[in-house]
Amino acid sequence: MCGIIVRKLLVTVALLFVLSASVFGLQQLAPGSIVNAVLQGTPRTPQLVQRIRHEYGLDRPTPVQYLLWIRNAVRLRFGRSYETGQPVLSAIMRVLPVSLELALYGFALATAMGVGWGVWCARRQRSFIDRILNGVSVVFGSTPAFIIATILLYIFTVQLNLFPSFGIGDGPGSRLWHLTLPALTLGLTGFSFILKLTRAGVIAAIDQDYYAFARARGVRGRALLYHYALRPGLIPLVTGASTIFTYMLTAAVVVEVAFSVPGLASLFIHAVSYSDLPMIQGVSLFVGTIVIIVNLIVDLSYRLIDPRVRFDGRAS
Amino acid sequence: MSRVHDGLTPVEPRLVRAAGGASNDVRCTVQGAPGLRRRDFLRRAGATGAALALPPLLADCGGTSIGNLMSVTWAVSGGLDSLSFLTQTSRDAELNQTLFLEGLLQLDPQGNIAPWLARSYQNYGNKTYVFQMREGVTWQDGKPFVVDDAVYQYQFNLNPKIVNAASGFFQGFVSSVRKTGESELTIDLAQPLEVFDYWMAIDGSYIMRRDQLANGAYKSVGTPGALPIGTGPYRVTGFTTNSSVVLERYDGHWGPKPKVKKLTLVQIIDDTSRLLAMRSGQIDGTFDVPVQDLRLWRDLSDVEIETSSSLDQWWFTMNTVKAPFDDVHVRRAMAHSLDRAGIVASVWGGNGQPTTNFLPPQEWGELLTVSQINAFYATLPQYPYDLGAAAAELAQSKYPHGFTTSILTTVERPQQALICEIFARSLAKIGINLNVRQVADSDWANEIGNNNPRELGMTINDYPPIGRDPSTNLAIVDPSRTGPNLDNISHYVNKSLIAPFDIIHRGSPSSSAKIAAIKEILRTAARDVPYLPIGIPIYALATKKHLRFNNFSPYYPFSPFAARLGPA
Numbered sequence: 001m002c003g004i005i006v007r008k009l010l011v012t013v014a015l016l017f018v019l020s021a022s023v024f025g026l027q028q029l030a031p032g033s034i035v036n037a038v039l040q041g042t043p044r045t046p047q048l049v050q051r052i053r054h055e056y057g058l059d060r061p062t063p064v065q066y067l068l069w070i071r072n073a074v075r076l077r078f079g080r081s082y083e084t085g086q087p088v089l090s091a092i093m094r095v096l097p098v099s100l101e102l103a104l105y106g107f108a109l110a111t112a113m114g115v116g117w118g119v120w121c122a123r124r125q126r127s128f129i130d131r132i133l134n135g136v137s138v139v140f141g142s143t144p145a146f147i148i149a150t151i152l153l154y155i156f157t158v159q160l161n162l163f164p165s166f167g168i169g170d171g172p173g174s175r176l177w178h179l180t181l182p183a184l185t186l187g188l189t190g191f192s193f194i195l196k197l198t199r200a201g202v203i204a205a206i207d208q209d210y211y212a213f214a215r216a217r218g219v220r221g222r223a224l225l226y227h228y229a230l231r232p233g234l235i236p237l238v239t240g241a242s243t244i245f246t247y248m249l250t251a252a253v254v255v256e257v258a259f260s261v262p263g264l265a266s267l268f269i270h271a272v273s274y275s276d277l278p279m280i281q282g283v284s285l286f287v288g289t290i291v292i293i294v295n296l297i298v299d300l301s302y303r304l305i306d307p308r309v310r311f312d313g314r315a316s
Numbered sequence: 317m318s319r320v321h322d323g324l325t326p327v328e329p330r331l332v333r334a335a336g337g338a339s340n341d342v343r344c345t346v347q348g349a350p351g352l353r354r355r356d357f358l359r360r361a362g363a364t365g366a367a368l369a370l371p372p373l374l375a376d377c378g379g380t381s382i383g384n385l386m387s388v389t390w391a392v393s394g395g396l397d398s399l400s401f402l403t404q405t406s407r408d409a410e411l412n413q414t415l416f417l418e419g420l421l422q423l424d425p426q427g428n429i430a431p432w433l434a435r436s437y438q439n440y441g442n443k444t445y446v447f448q449m450r451e452g453v454t455w456q457d458g459k460p461f462v463v464d465d466a467v468y469q470y471q472f473n474l475n476p477k478i479v480n481a482a483s484g485f486f487q488g489f490v491s492s493v494r495k496t497g498e499s500e501l502t503i504d505l506a507q508p509l510e511v512f513d514y515w516m517a518i519d520g521s522y523i524m525r526r527d528q529l530a531n532g533a534y535k536s537v538g539t540p541g542a543l544p545i546g547t548g549p550y551r552v553t554g555f556t557t558n559s560s561v562v563l564e565r566y567d568g569h570w571g572p573k574p575k576v577k578k579l580t581l582v583q584i585i586d587d588t589s590r591l592l593a594m595r596s597g598q599i600d601g602t603f604d605v606p607v608q609d610l611r612l613w614r615d616l617s618d619v620e621i622e623t624s625s626s627l628d629q630w631w632f633t634m635n636t637v638k639a640p641f642d643d644v645h646v647r648r649a650m651a652h653s654l655d656r657a658g659i660v661a662s663v664w665g666g667n668g669q670p671t672t673n674f675l676p677p678q679e680w681g682e683l684l685t686v687s688q689i690n691a692f693y694a695t696l697p698q699y700p701y702d703l704g705a706a707a708a709e710l711a712q713s714k715y716p717h718g719f720t721t722s723i724l725t726t727v728e729r730p731q732q733a734l735i736c737e738i739f740a741r742s743l744a745k746i747g748i749n750l751n752v753r754q755v756a757d758s759d760w761a762n763e764i765g766n767n768n769p770r771e772l773g774m775t776i777n778d779y780p781p782i783g784r785d786p787s788t789n790l791a792i793v794d795p796s797r798t799g800p801n802l803d804n805i806s807h808y809v810n811k812s813l814i815a816p817f818d819i820i821h822r823g824s825p826s827s828s829a830k831i832a833a834i835k836e837i838l839r840t841a842a843r844d845v846p847y848l849p850i851g852i853p854i855y856a857l858a859t860k861k862h863l864r865f866n867n868f869s870p871y872y873p874f875s876p877f878a879a880r881l882g883p884a
Contacts (some may be wrong), residue, residue, distance in 0.1 A: 049486055050481050083758075085480070085535050094540065094557060150588055157596045165593040166584050167559055187597075260584045262559035270397065270558065273727050275756040310541040 008299060012292050018283075019288040020073065024066050027277050056082070069281070078282035083274045088282035091267060096286070098168055099263035102179055102255070103248040106186025110244065113187060114194025115237070119230060121195065122202035133195065141192030145251050149185045149258035156181055166260035169244050182259040188246050193247075201233030208232070235302070242298040246291050322330030328743075373488070382599035387578040388863070388881060389398070391590050391602040394556050394728075396583045400538025401522045402480040410518070411603070411873045412581055416879070417546035417733060420447050420466065420501075421513060425867035430795045430875075433466065433547065434501075437878040442508035442821075449499040453523055456551035456566045467495045469523040470503065472534070480534070482522075485515065510821060511788045518874050548880055549574050549876050558583055563878070574879040594619060594858055599880075601863060603872065605856035609665040618861050620884070625872040626855040629671060630735065630778040631849040633764075637807045640775060645713035647845040649697035650705035652743040660851045663734045668853035672698060674779075675838060676852060680786050683831050693834060709748045717748025723774045725752060727759035732776050732817055735850060750774075775805065787820045787833055793841045802849075806845035813837055 053059050057068060070172040072079065078088035117137075140148065155163040169178035205211055206229050214228045253265040264283055271279035330585040350723035358485040358665040366719045395408025401417060414422075422435040431437060434447035470493040472478065473486035489505055489512065505512060525545050528537040536542045540796035543552045549569040561581045564575055582599065584590040593599045605621065606612050614621050634641035634650065641647060656670030673696065679687040684692070699705075710716060725732035733754055740750040759876050764777055779789070794817050816833035841847075857868050863883040866879070 024356050047476065048479065048483060051476065055479060080535070084403045084538070085400070086539050090539075090541075091557070150592075152590045157598070158592050161596055165589055165596060165598055166582055168556070247493065257586050258589055259557065260582065260586070260589060261584075261633060262557060266558055266585075273756050 002126065005300065008296055010307055012296055015292050016285070017070075017290060018069060018293075020285055021066070023281050023288075024069060025285040027280060045146075067180065071126060073281075073285065078285075079278035081276050081279045083271075083276045085172050088278045091279065091280055092264065092286055095240075095263050095267050098179075098261060099249070099252060099265065101175065102182055102186070102261060102263060104178075104250045104253055105179055105183035106190065106252075106255075107245055109183055109187030110190035110194055110248070114191040115198050118195040118198025119202055121199045122206065122229070122233075123225075125203060134199075137192035137195045139183070140188045143189070145185055145189045145254040146258055148188050149182070149255055152181050153183055153258070168261055179261070182252075182255045182261055185258070186251055187250070189251055190244050190247055193240060193244055197237045198233065201236045202229045203233075205229040205233040238298055238301060242291070242295045245294050249287060249290065338449045338793060344364070347733065355601075362878075378539065386576075387580070388576045388600045388878070389580045389582060389598070390878075391584045392581050393585055393587075393590070393601040393602075393604040394583065396555075396561060396581065397856055398538040398557070399544050399552060399555060400524075400534070402524075402585065403538060405481045405519065407873050411877065412561060413522060414548065414874065414876045415550040415579070416544060416548040416566075417522040417524065418548050419523060420449075420515060421517040421521060423514075423517045423871050425869045425871055425880070426876065427822070427869070427871045429513050433440070433461070433523065437513070440511065442444070442510045442512065443505050445503045445505075445512060446496065448497075449501060449502045449505070450570065451499060453547050453570045454568050455547055456545050456568070456766075457819070458568060458879050461547050463495055463497075463499050465526060466501050466523050468494055468526050469529065470501075470521075472529050478534070485519065489515075508793075508821075511791065514785075517813070549879055550579060557617055572879070574876070576878050579878045591616075596656075597860070601857070601859035601865070603855070603857055603877075605858050607791055607853045607856060608663065608665040610665060610667050610856055613858055614855065616858070620859050620861050620863075620870050622857045622859070622865065623667070623854045624857075624868050624870060625669075625676075625678060626678055626853055628778050628855070629674060629676060629852055630738070630776070630850040631674060632807045632850065633772075633775045633777060634846060635772045635774070635805075635807055636835055636844075636846050638718050640713070641774065643692065643713045644844060645709045646715060646719075647848075648699060649706045649709035649713065649746065650743070650748075651845050651848050652702050652709060653746060654699075654739060654848055654850065655701045655742055656849075656851055657701070658851075659735050659738055662738065664853045665732050665853070668851050670851045673838065674697075674847050674849045675786055675834075675841070677787055679789050680834075683786065692838075696839060699845070701742075703742065703745055703838040710746055710748070720749040720751065721773055721775060722751040722753060724755050724760050724763055725776060726757040727754050728757040728760075729778070736776060737826050741808060772805065772807075787830075790834065790837055792848060793837060806846035808841070808844065809841055810844060813846055815841055 050059075057065055060068075066208075069079075076089055078092075079089055081091060084091070112138075117133050121133050123170050153165050156163045163181045164178050165181075167178055169175045211224075211228045214224055219228065249264075252261075252263060253269060255261070256263045256265040257269070264287060268283045268287075269278065271283060320822075332561050341814060348387070369447075381410075386882070392408055392411060395404065395406055395410075395412055399412065399416075400405050401409070401413050404413070418433050420432060420437070422432040424430040425447070431450075433450055433453060435447055435450040439445055447466075449463045449466065455461055470486065470490070473480075473482045474490060474493060475483075476487065480581055482860060489509055490503055491506040494502045494504075494506045503512075508611075509515075523546070524534075524537065527533060528542070528544060532557045533542070537544055540555045542615060543555055544549070547569070549566055551565035551566045553562060554560070555562050560583065562853075563579045563581070564706050565577045567573065582593075584593055584599075584602075584604075587604075587609060590602060591609065591612060594602065597618070610621070613619070632650070634647050636642055636647070656672075660666060660668045660670050673693050677686045677693075680689055710718065723736055725736055733752055736750065736752040740752055743750050763772065764775055779792075792805065793795050793808055793810075793813065794804055795809040795811070795813055796817065798807045798809060813836075816836045819833040853874070855868075855870060857872075859865055862884050864882050866880045866882060
């Protein structure tokens with residue numbers, strides 16, 4: 001087992017290397033100038049431009065720039081933002097908790113809605129409720145997040161005045177309250193996938209012989225549902241969980257803007273609009289790392305859920 | 317199975333299967349309330365908790381309880397990346413920086429230069445500026461502000477080893493900063509610059525404390541961990557990057573005391589979210605009312621909308637020394653292809669006015685009345701939207717069958733792309749293919765600022781007001797001001813303009829001489845069409861009805877706006 005974990009970690013490192021090279025390469029190709037980002041259109045002299053290029057190492061060959069960057073990145077030194085002068089890592093660490101809280105909150109809501117309704121639909125296949133919930137999930141799944149955000153803002157902020165429309169609040173209670181509508185937006189856009197996976201997984205499990213035998217033995221109610229339908233039905237959901245979590249992180253781009261949440265996505269958008277290369281690289285690498293780690297955890301968790309799955313990925 | 321919790325005594329510790337068989341339930345009692353089921357207890361406890369928690373949570377957000385102006389929540393659309401003017405120079409950033417930072421000069425609500433930390437100043441030949449410093453000024457921690465602080469800041473800006481957004485202006489134009497008396501500071505320029513005092517008033521003269529600049533401290537000042545200390549009427553007490561700034565009135569400020577004691581600036585980038593926040597009463601006001609959505613904002617109850625001409629002239633620039641724009645017939649064809657009224661209607665929702673001249677009447681200062689100016693403008697060559705006339709002009713040019721060119725727009729101002737697309741559709745009808753490309757704001761700004769005559773083609777820009785002296789705004793056609801970092805970005809040189817500009821640059825010409833010179837400049841420029849004026853949108857301000865913003869004008873970002881807020 002340790003060998004498998006080490007192998008997966010090595011693959012993770014290789015993936016991070018590819019990710020970092022891609023991010024660095026794309027930014028080299030992208031239009032934009034560091035000098036512009038630093039001086040922001042204010043007057044400049046040739047000497048000043050030269051000094052900026054030297055200070056940020058732009059007068060060195062591109063491979064050298066990359067090697068210097070990767071050497072510092074390994075030590076978690078991503079440089080300073082061209083625009084604000086802040087260390088990239090501290091800027092990321094400042095907003096990372098908000099983004100993770102939002103993504104986890106949204107993921108929890110999506111999972112609660114998706115699994116709950118998915119099981120319900122599976123147990124009442126082709127019923128009126130099943131069709132309604134499936135229809136609702138399709139509507140939310142295909143509606144852009146910014147439209148759902150606006151509708152939620154209108155209902156819960158303007159009409160009911162229950163939730164704030166912007167910001168993240170101070171303190172845990174206030175933070176939870178501020179993030180509820182953004183998380184609900186994420187949850188509503190993401191639950192449809194979970195509902196479908198859960199429904200399909202549970203229906204597939206219900207069709208299995210072991211389920212029929214369990215019923216024949218007199219197992220009923222929750223025990224039958226949890227042990228013989230939901231647990232095996234969850235395996236495709238776990239596989240999809242990394243996709244859903246990644247979706248939560250990316251959909252946050254729209255949600256953070258709509259609800260004025262200062263998270264990683266806002267930081268990234270702003271960095272792109274200012275060609276703030278260190279910030280773009282830092283955020284990309286960070287988000288990429290999170291996604292890779294989530295995938296790693298999902299890979300390793302298969303066995304916990306289904307003992308039939310060996311670590312070489314095949315069913316025993 | 318026993319489930320004993322503090323305060324709960326199970327009276328029937330047995331599993332009770334509910335009718336549907338799907339849930340477990342434990343019947344419990346609360347001491348003093350026999351017979352209360354555990355689920356009911358939890359439900360009531362939750363409801364009570366929520367009832368107790370909600371009021372403070374509700375009070376935590378928004379600034380609606382401001383009857384006595386103790387607290388105001390104001391929405392901004394950007395500018396909260398950092399609170400340092402060394403890294404942030406946008407107009408959004410200026411809006412918050414003027415609240416806690418001050419410079420030697422400031423633009424007042426009428427657009428006039430007002431002495432600020434300097435109580436007066438003298439201009440010697442547009443090359444040497446001598447400032448007499450105000451006394452009794454203190455930093456927001458109570459320590460006295462002295463002339464050495466100003467000298468330190470400006471010499472810091474001049475230091476060639478330090479690179480920041482303020483360096484460019486100082487290192488480009490200033491040669492020395494000296495203390496020339498107990499309360500006197502002298503700035504020498506490398507070359508005469510008649511708009512230097514305007515620059516100092518709107519952009520380049522903020523002063524921060526020495527300990528926030530020295531020993532590399534400037535790199536982190538303006539972040540949540542290093543809040544800036546200035547001399548302004550408000551001090552920063554809290555900052556969350558890209559989210560909010562909390563400012564409290566600094567009662568030791570030398571100037572008049574603002575009525576608003578606590579001001580929270582919240583960043584709401586999305587226009588719709590800002591509208592909904594205003595509608596729900598969670599913000600008390602904003603300057604960021606999108607003019608194209610003005611009707612929606614006017615429909616809000618309990619909200620006052622005030623508008624003002626922005627003087628924010630939008631225009632296209634054509635590089636007159638680079639093909640194909642070096643051909644005056646091409647430029648005239650472009651002018652006839654520009655549907656100004658259509659752009660104002662579709663891009664700004666009709667909330668603006670098309671312009672045919674790059675010097676709006678309001679920027680003539682006191683020289684002429686608006687009706688006199690309009691009468692003069694009517695005598696200038698006109699280029700109404702007429703594709704037939706455009707095609708005829710193009711036929712006389714070196715490119716009778718058209719050409720292909722491109723233009724950059726900034727992602728920060730999506731209206732630029734809209735305007736360019738509308739223009740491109742008109743131009744396509746006469747054979748001119750205009751490719752519109754959106755780029756990062758810094759890259760767009762660089763193209764405008766760096767204005768390399770070999771590289772620059774056509775640009776779109778908007779020119780916010782710098783002051784009420786028309787000579788400053790005429791610099792865009794001044795033959796002596798072509799080149800990188802200078803105002804004449806069309807590289808337009810007509811030697812017949814040298815004489816009238818000499819009159820304007822001559823210090824204090826008589827009004828009649830100045831008027832005649834300006835008219836000559838505008839007449840010549842109207843014939844040669846180096847710029848295509850598009851229009852001027854309005855500025856709109858939204859406030860709750862119990863608030864009033866005094867003297868709303870296009871110059872609102874350049875002085876501490878919260879000092880002008882008061883009860884309605």
